[in-house]
Amino acid sequence: MKKIGILGSTGSIGTQTLEVIRTQKDIEVVSLTAGSNIDFLEQQIREFCPRIAAVASEEKARALSLRVSDTSTKIVSGMEGLIEAATEPSAEIIVTAIVGMIGIRPTIAAMEAKKDIALANKETLVTAGHIIMPLARKMGVSILPVDSEHSAIFQSLNGENRERIHKIILTASGGPFRGKTREQMKQIRVEDALKHPNWTMGQKITIDSSTMVNKGLEVMEAKWLFGVSLDQIEVVIQPQSVIHSMVEYEDGAVIAQLGTPDMKLPIQYALYYPDRRYLPGARLDFAALRQITFEAPDLENFKGLALAYEVGRKGGNAPTVFNAANEKAVELFLKRQIGYLDITDLIEECVARIPWRSNPSVEGILDTERETHEYIQAMRLPKGRN
Ligand code: NDP
Ligand code: MG
Numbered sequence: 001m002k003k004i005g006i007l008g009s010t011g012s013i014g015t016q017t018l019e020v021i022r023t024q025k026d027i028e029v030v031s032l033t034a035g036s037n038i039d040f041l042e043q044q045i046r047e048f049c050p051r052i053a054a055v056a057s058e059e060k061a062r063a064l065s066l067r068v069s070d071t072s073t074k075i076v077s078g079m080e081g082l083i084e085a086a087t088e089p090s091a092e093i094i095v096t097a098i099v100g101m102i103g104i105r106p107t108i109a110a111m112e113a114k115k116d117i118a119l120a121n122k123e124t125l126v127t128a129g130h131i132i133m134p135l136a137r138k139m140g141v142s143i144l145p146v147d148s149e150h151s152a153i154f155q156s157l158n159g160e161n162r163e164r165i166h167k168i169i170l171t172a173s174g175g176p177f178r179g180k181t182r183e184q185m186k187q188i189r190v191e192d193a194l195k196h197p198n199w200t201m202g203q204k205i206t207i208d209s210s211t212m213v214n215k216g217l218e219v220m221e222a223k224w225l226f227g228v229s230l231d232q233i234e235v236v237i238q239p240q241s242v243i244h245s246m247v248e249y250e251d252g253a254v255i256a257q258l259g260t261p262d263m264k265l266p267i268q269y270a271l272y273y274p275d276r277r278y279l280p281g282a283r284l285d286f287a288a289l290r291q292i293t294f295e296a297p298d299l300e301n302f303k304g305l306a307l308a309y310e311v312g313r314k315g316g317n318a319p320t321v322f323n324a325a326n327e328k329a330v331e332l333f334l335k336r337q338i339g340y341l342d343i344t345d346l347i348e349e350c351v352a353r354i355p356w357r358s359n360p361s362v363e364g365i366l367d368t369e370r371e372t373h374e375y376i377q378a379m380r381l382p383k384g385r386n
Contacts, residue, residue, distance in 0.1 A: 001026055001027060001028045002026070002027045002028070002092055002093065002271070003027075003028045003029075003030045003090045003091050003092050003093075004021075004027055004028070004029060004030065004091060004092065004093045004094070004095060004118075004271070005029075005030055005031035005032070005033075005050075005085055005086060005088050005091040005093075005094045005095070005110075005115075006018070006029065006031070006032055006033070006094075006095045006097060007033045007082065007085065007086060007094060007095065007096050007097060007098040007103065007106055007121070008033060008034070008035075008096070008097035008098035008099065008120075008121070009032040009033060009034060009041070009044055009097065010034040010035070010037045010040045010041055010044070011097055011098075011099065011202050012097075012200065012201045012202045012205075012263075013095070013097035013120045013146065013202075013263065013267065014032075014034075014095070014097040016263050016264050016267055017095050017097060017118075017267050017271075018044065018048065019264060020264050020267050020268045020271065020279075021048075021271075023279075023280070024268075024271075024272075024277060027271065029048040029049075029050050030050055030051050030052070030088050030090045030091050031050050031051065031052045031053065031054075031085040031086070031088040031091060031094075032044055032045065032048065032050045032052075032053045032054075032085070033053065033054040033055070033081075033082055033085045033086075033098070034053075034054075034055050034056075035055070035056045036055065036056060036057065036060055038055060038060050038063060038064040038067070041053060041055065041064065042064060042067050042068060045068050045071060045073050046068070046071065049071065049072070049073065050073055051072075051073065051074065051088055051090065052073065052074045052075075052076060052084060052085050052088050053068075053073050053074070053075055053076070053085065054075075054076045054077060054081035054082050054084065054085040055075070055077055055081070056077065056078065056082075057077060057078075058077045058078060060077070061075050061076065061077035061081065079102075079105060079106075082098075082102075082105075082106045083105060083106050083109045085106070086106035086107070086109050086110040086113075086115070087109050087110055087112075087113040087115070089113075091110075091115055092115065092116065093115060093116040093117070093118055093144075093271070094106075094107075094110040094115045094116070094117055094118070095118040095120065095146070095267075095270075095271075096110075096117060096118070096119050096120055096121035096124065097120045097121065097146075098121050099121070099123070099202055099204050099205070100121075100123050100204070100327050101123045101124065101127055101320075101323065101324065101327065101365075101366075101369055103121035103123060103124040104124050104127065104128050104362060104365065104366070105362070107119075107121065107124050107132065108128070108131065108132070108135065108362065111132070111135050111136060111139050111141050112135070112139065114139055114140070114141060115141060116141050116142045116143075116144065117136075117141065117142070117143045117144065118144045118146050118267070118270040118271060119143050119144065119145055119146055119147075119270075120146040120147060120267075122147055122217050122218065122221045123217065123323050123327070125143075125220070125221050125224050125225070126217050126220045126221060126224075126319050126320075126322075126323050127319055127320040127323050127324075127365050127369075128362065128365055129220070129221075129223070129224030129319075130224075130315075130359065131361075131362060132224070133224050133227075142273075143225065144269075144270035144273055145221075145225055145266070145270065146263075146266050146267055146270050147218060147221060147266070148244045148245075148261075148263060148265075148266045149170050149171060149218055149222070149244055149245040150218070150221060150222060150225055150245070150266075151244070151257070151265070151266030151269055151270065152171075152243075152244030152245035152246070152256065152257035152266075153168055153170075153222065153225075153226060153245045153246075153247055153257075154225075154269075155257040155269065156245070156246060156247040156255040156256060156257055157226070157247060158274075160247075160249065160255070162226070162227065164249050164250045164251075165226070165228060165232065165247055165248075165249060165250075166232070166248045166249055166250045166252075167228075167232045167233065167234055167247075167248045168222055168226060168228055168232060168233045168234070168245070168246075168247055168248075169234050169235075169236055169245060169246040169247070169248060169254070170215065170218055170219060170222060170233060170234070170235050170236070170245050171235075171236055171237075171238040171241075171243050171244060171245050171246070172212065172215045172235055172236070172237050172238070172297065173196075173197060173198050173199075173209070173237070173238070173239055173240075173241045174212075174237040174239055174295070174297075175196065175197070175209045175210040175211075175212065176192065176193070176195050176196060176197055176210055177193075177210055178237065178239065178295075178298075179298075180301065181301050182301050182341060185301070185340055185341055186339070186340070186341060187340075188210075188339075188340035188341075189340075190333065190334060190336060193206070193207050193210045193211075193333075193340060194206050194207070196209055196210070197239070197241075198240075198241040198261045199241070199261055199263070201263075203334060204327070204330050207330045207333065207334070207343070208326065208330065211302065211304045211340075211343055211344055212297065212302035212304050212305040213304035213305070213308070213326050213343070213344070213347070215235055215297070215305050215308075216304050216305045216307065216308020216309070216312075216322070217308065217323065217326075219233050219235065219305075219308055219309065219312060220308060220311075220312045220319055223312060230309055230312045230313055235297050235305065236294055236295070236296070236297070237294065237295040237296065237297055238292065238293070238294055239293060239295070240289070240292055240293070241261040242258055242259070242260075242261075242284065242289065242292050243256050243257075243258050243292060244256075244257050244258065244259060244266075245257065258284060259284060260281065260282045260283065260284055262279075262281055262282070264279060264281065265279055302344075303344050303348065304326075304343075304344045304347060307322060307344070307347055307348060307351060308322060310351070311351055314356060315358070316356055316357050316358040316359060316360060317354075317356065317357045317358075317360045317364065317365065317368040318351065318356055320360065320365050320368040320369060320372070321350050321351050321354045321368060321372050322347055322350075322351055324350075324368065324369040324372035324373060325346055325347040325349075325350035325351070325372050325376065326343065326347050328346070328372070328373050328376045329342065329343040329344075329346040329347060329376070330343060332376075346376060346379075349379075350372050350375055350376065353375065354368065354371055354372055354375060
């Protein structure tokens, strides 16, 4: 039985990972973690009997500890607890399904403990890719993509020579506001932005998808995962979310992976790579689908994507500024403290103002995150229009 740990088991990717495990029946869950949802985590502990489970706050950990005192699961808390769960000795693979840069330390700790990583937590690779990728080589561990586009690219690379990649074509649905101008997006409310046309995901990534910041993060994620330059990554809008991404080779051949929009496929592929297992669920029906359409992305009205290319080219701590500004801005938007367009305006301002530094260490990355959050805190923020 393969043994796995899941960071962020109560979220969208975490619960779908457990769904795959429940169906396949040959994976043992040895560690689970959540932020604050101890009701759900308790249910998961009772069903999967992990050796260890972590929650963010000490107080919630104490409450959970009492509730599950009849089980043998050890309950831990804080960053220390998260790292303990990520490095549980018996775990062979860690699914990083936690949201945000908080994933950096536990991911690095898991790799140092020689665990393979099934990576959903893209913020970690965007901000610390220059640390993560060399560390993976040094420790001899695999980074298996869970993000659907990156899984599609990974699948399209099977058996090919990576040196022969001409470009990577990342597909994007365009989100709920595709075709709108900034003027038309001024009044967008939290409720509108939380409705994604094709995918059901956690709140932060749903907002990121609507602003196209998610695609920007994915461009940087692809650069690190597949060792290509940003000039070799092209984004194309494919509104039906059927083609999950493509690779064009030097001879002009384009290889793609297609499927219905279901995250369980990339999750399962990462867990069993290079094997494929039966996955119940809807299949593509090309006759019913009739057409797959394409458009160029609108970089003017969705400036988050253009900014991502800019910070990706700058490198150093610039992707961290971009990501940290976005994390804070999305949090403020969800609390209705800023308007929708303020999200990308804030990112743009932080990218222009926060000093650039080359090759930051983990400490340097976390310092830049703090600096960016403090910068936003000190701004006289425009009143939300929601
Ligand atoms: P969710 O918001 O649904 O879940 C996030 C998980 O992280 C929850 O288990 C949450 O716990 C936990 N968490 C949140 N904050 C903290 C914290 N401060 N300390 C410890 N744990 C915390 O997110 P998603 O599942 O949608 O996304 C997870 C990651 O996967 C993101 O990086 C996202 O970009 C990426 N991803 C997601 C996709 C999707 O389809 N959802 C697709 C591709 C990538 P709690 O429930 O207690 O709050
Ligand atoms: Mg994706």
